[in-house]
Structures are given as C-alpha cells and as structure tokens.
Amino acid sequence: MSLFWGLLQAGLFQLDPERAHRLSIALLKAAPAPILAKIAGHGQKHGQADDPSLAIDFDRIGLHFKNPVGLAAGYDKDAEALPALSALGFGFVECGSLTPRPQAGNTRPRLFRLAKDRAVINRMGFNNQGHEAALARIEKARRQKIAPLGINLGANKDSPDRIGDYESGIRLFGGVADYFAVNISSPNTPGLRDLQQGDALPALLARLVAARDLYARPKDRPPVPIFLKIAPDLSPDARLMIAQIACERGIEGLIISNTTITRPAHLRDDAKDEAGGLSGAPLKDLSAEILADFYRLSGGRLILIGVGA
Numbered sequence: 001m002s003l004f005w006g007l008l009q010a011g012l013f014q015l016d017p018e019r020a021h022r023l024s025i026a027l028l029k030a031a032p033a034p035i036l037a038k039i040a041g042h043g044q045k046h047g048q049a050d051d052p053s054l055a056i057d058f059d060r061i062g063l064h065f066k067n068p069v070g071l072a073a074g075y076d077k078d079a080e081a082l083p084a085l086s087a088l089g090f091g092f093v094e095c096g097s098l099t100p101r102p103q104a105g106n107t108r109p110r111l112f113r114l115a116k117d118r119a120v121i122n123r124m125g126f127n128n129q130g131h132e133a134a135l136a137r138i139e140k141a142r143r144q145k146i147a148p149l150g151i152n153l154g155a156n157k158d159s160p161d162r163i164g165d166y167e168s169g170i171r172l173f174g175g176v177a178d179y180f181a182v183n184i185s186s187p188n189t190p191g192l193r194d195l196q197q198g199d200a201l202p203a204l205l206a207r208l209v210a211a212r213d214l215y216a217r218p219k220d221r222p223p224v225p226i227f228l229k230i231a232p233d234l235s236p237d238a239r240l241m242i243a244q245i246a247c248e249r250g251i252e253g254l255i256i257s258n259t260t261i262t263r264p265a266h267l268r269d270d271a272k273d274e275a276g277g278l279s280g281a282p283l284k285d286l287s288a289e290i291l292a293d294f295y296r297l298s299g300g301r302l303i304l305i306g307v308g309a
C-alpha cells in the first residue's frame with residue numbers, strides 16, 4: 001500500500017466506522033476526477049490506463065468492462081459518488097441496495113470493524129434515500145463518462161409486496177442501468193433471504209424478467225441483464241435449485257456472494273459476536289468455494305461475478 005493510502009486508512013480508522021464511511025464519500029464527492037485518477041495511479045484520463053488484455057466483453061448482453069475489478073454494493077448506496085468512483089479506475093460500479101421508499105435502516109451502532117481479522121460486520125438494514133433520489137443523481141452522473149453501472153435493488157422492510165419492490169426498480173431504472181443486481185441475500189432485512197427458496201424464487205424471477213423485457217430499449221441494445229445476488233450460507237440443495245431456476249428463467253448471472261451469518265472459529269476480534277453479516281478476509285474462501293460450485297452447477301451457462309475478500 002502506498003504511503004498516501006496507508007495514511008488515509010490510518011486516519012479513517014481513528015473514526016467510528018460509519019462516520020469514516022460517510023467522510024470518505026464526502027471526500028470523493030469533493031475531489032476533482034483528474035486528481036482522483038492520478039492518486040489512484042489510473043492515468044490522466046479515466047479509462048485509458050487499463051491494459052486491453054484486462055477487458056471483459058459480454059457482447060451478447062451488451063456489457064463491456066475495461067477491467068474485471070468492480071465496486072460491490074453497499075459502499076455508494078445512494079449513487080452519490082459515481083463519477084469519482086469511476087475515476088478511481090473501477091471496471092464497473094454498483095450502487096445500492098436501493099428500496100422504493102427511503103429507509104433509515106437499523107439503529108446505530110450497526111457497522112463494526114474487526115481489525116484483527118481484516119473483516120467487517122454490518123447490520124445496516126438497507127439504509128438508503130430511496131429510488132427517486134438515486135435516479136436523479138444517476139441521470140446527472142450519466143451525462144459524464146462513468147464506468148458501467150450496476151443498480152442493486154432491495155425491498156423495503158415493511159413492504160407488503162417485496163417482489164413488487166424489485167419490479168418497480170426494474171421499471172424505474174431500465175433506462176439508466178447497465179445491469180441489475182437483485183439482492184435477496186441481505187441478512188439484515190428479516191425474511192428477505194426466503195426469496196432464495198422454494199416457490200418464491202421462480203415467482204420472483206418470472207416477474208422480474210417480464211418487467212425487464214417490457215422496457216423498450218433502443219434496438220441496438222439487448223435487455224438490461226439481471227444478476228441475482230446470493231448468500232454464501234446456502235445448503236447444497238439450495239445451490240442446485242438456484243442454479244437450475246436461474247438458467248431456466250433466463251437471467252444472465254449471479255453475484256456470489258453477500259455477507260455471511262456464520263462466524264468462523266478463527267475470528268479473534270472482540271466484535272466478532274455482533275449480529276449481522278460478516279465480510280472481508282474471513283469470507284474469501286467461503287465465497288470462492290460457492291463461486292466454484294455454481295460454475296459447476298450451471299455448466300458455465302451463467303455469468304458469475306465473485307465478491308468477498
């Protein structure tokens with residue numbers, strides 16, 4: 001890590017984690033894009049520093065990444081810093097999770113650093129400013145050059161029709177999303193993970209694909225790809241069922257994985273028993289194992305985006 005990034009991290013680690021997160025977003029919004037690109041060692045102009053061999057082209061679904069390293073959902077939930085994050089050099093950026101109505105999320109503290117384990121536990125609970133606020137920002141960001149944009153959709157905690165919440169996101173953001181990430185794996189919204197199971201999943205995917213296909217895109221652009229974001233805590237049977245249904249229902253891929261509700265025995269930090277989802281170094285092997293399993297189960301027919309390090 002360079003001296004600059006080391007000092008920045010040391011400074012942010014002096015603050016409460018959620019304040020540090022907010023401060024980092026504020027700094028990104030304030031910093032001019034060329035300076036960010038330079039600090040990140042990503043050349044003078046965004047997008048010109050990547051070696052062409054790093055590019056990933058999914059021509060069939062109209063997705064083109066200049067490099068394979070994207071930013072996962074949860075950092076820029078409300079799409080506040082898309083041009084800045086693009087200038088840092090990410091190959092793609094995912095905002096959200098976004099719910100139709102604004103939501104405060106769980107009470108604080110709800111984000112915990114496990115410094116000894118190079119990990120984080122969060123129980124944020126889909127705190128976000130809602131669809132309309134994000135749409136206005138995304139439309140503005142779209143007037144500049146930004147990295148391919150994933151819009152990660154969630155459901156309001158008190159929604160009477162959670163599938164309807166995802167559907168409304170697909171309808172609203174159809175013109176500005178490069179792909180959709182359908183997050184049914186957050187452990188912090190009670191019952192949400194049930195959408196990964198039984199009859200719920202085919203019903204969800206049927207409605208989402210239908211909503212997506214109704215959106216009239218220009219003739220040269222295929223329908224917006226849909227990726228399902230899944231949990232790492234799935235039984236072998238559940239994995240098989242998800243792979244089969246995802247292939248049958250015609251979604252493009254999976255994002256593997258969200259945070260885990262398990263706690264590996266080797267965790268050392270005092271915060272290890274906080275409730276919520278664990279991410280970071282202790283998730284790496286688990287998410288890599290599930291990723292490999294889904295490649296096998298889907299016979300390579302689904303695009304898989306790996307998350308968890």
Ligand SMILES: Cc1cc2nc3c(=O)[nH]c(=O)nc-3n(C[C@H](O)[C@H](O)[C@H](O)COP(=O)(O)O)c2cc1C
Pocket residue numbers: 072073074075077096097111120122124126152183186229257258259279280281283307308309
């Ligand atoms: C504070 C925090 C908030 C998150 N919020 C979301 C979210 O809103 N939607 C989502 O799909 N994933 C969310 N995630 C999960 C991340 O996108 C990612 O799947 C997970 O952290 C594992 O990756 P990592 O180990 O590289 O952090 C969140 C993670 C953290 C730490």
